[in-house]
Amino acid sequence: MSPETLEAFHDELRENYKKLAKDGDIDNLRVLRNRLQTILDTNTSKISKREHRKLDKLGKLLIEIDETIEAVEDATKENIVLIDVIKKYKKKHQAYDHLPDNKVKTHILNVVKKEEIAYEQEMLRLQIELVKLQKYIQENNKKVLIIFEGRDAAGKWGNIKRFTESLNPRYSKVVALMKPSDIEKWQWYFERYVSHLPNAGEMIFFDRSWYNRAWVEPVMGFVWKRDYEKFMEDVVSLEKLLTRSGIKIIKFYFSVSKAEQAARFEERKTNPLKQYKLSPIDQFSQKLWDRYTLAEYLNFSQTHTDNAPWTIVKSDNKEASRINAIKYLLSQFEYPDKIADKYLKIDDDILFTGKEKVKMLAKEIDETKSLFD
DSSP, X not given: OOHHHHHHHHHHHHHHHHHHHHHTOHHHHHHHHHHHHHHHHHHGGGSOHHHHHHHHXXXXXXXXXXXXXXXXXXXXXXXXXXXXXXXXXXXXXXXXXXXXXXXXXXXXXXXXXXXXXXXXXXXXXXXXXXXXXXXXXXXXXXXXXXXXXXXXXXXXXXXXXXXXXXXXXXXEEEEOOOSOOTTGGGSOTTHHHHTTSOOTTEEEEEESOGGGGTTHHHHHTOXXXXXXXXXXXXXXXXXXXXXXXXXXXXXXXXXOOHHHHHHHHHHHHHOTTTGGGOOTTHHHXXXXXXXXXXXXXXXXXXXXXXXXXXXXXXXXXXXXXXXXXXXXXXXXXOOTTOOOGGGGOOOTTTEEEHHHHHHHHHTTSOTTOOTTO
């Protein structure tokens, strides 16, 4: 093409681009983009330096079109997510049933807090990603074990619920074991957990785990010192063996403040929908707070390893803990059609490593104390 032809071609494409961008016509934007890419690929090696300057203008236009296509795609996805959130609120609050469909969206957006809508939108977007991840794990015979630990009322179950509520139950399972039976008490300590490890294609969620022996049991006086010390030696070897066998281990520890834990205990007493969470141990959690802190320090110091590291999630803010925990899990895998990195940015004030937690706890504990004093 001559420089004059390239100039005219650029002007024609830009006018078409402006119109299509204004209309949000993504299909024809893609056609326009592909046409422009073909012209650039065909002519780049055949033209003079003078003509190259004209091609540079076309190259800049191509970048603009790409950015617009991405923006339109993002807006379309956001609108789809918002529609689903509106449907969720309509189903949850049947009081909206008397309103005509064209009024429901406006009413909900006016009544429900913007922060709550934003949270539900982001959660739905991430749950869609979890479905994609599960499909990848299933189709590629991956084995994933996700451990949820933390003090009482730290938000473990609330997180597990958000992780799993849209997953295919055939390929995911929540394991929440009761206290050991008389038979299990005399078995190898890890035996009752091993039978629940993931098979190929599965994601398994442990609501508490073998780490009961690292904090709950010693803090409450349910384990002998020798058995505790043996566990602390064996668990690192076990997790190394599991990762070598192909199991991906994600270890979350949800960290709640003492004041927030107390508030949640009070809510359990008064909320009939949460009273099932009350346990005899709850009444000791606040009294034994410092003892539990020491158990945290000792555990993270010894069991935060390269092959099975701890990820600490501050959980006073329930919504932020759920969002950031899911983002972390998604960030550990590469799977088809994965969402852009900008949607998976983690809040460093909410989520950090077990190694960092050890440094924090070292300032709080008395290292001369023992869990078995």
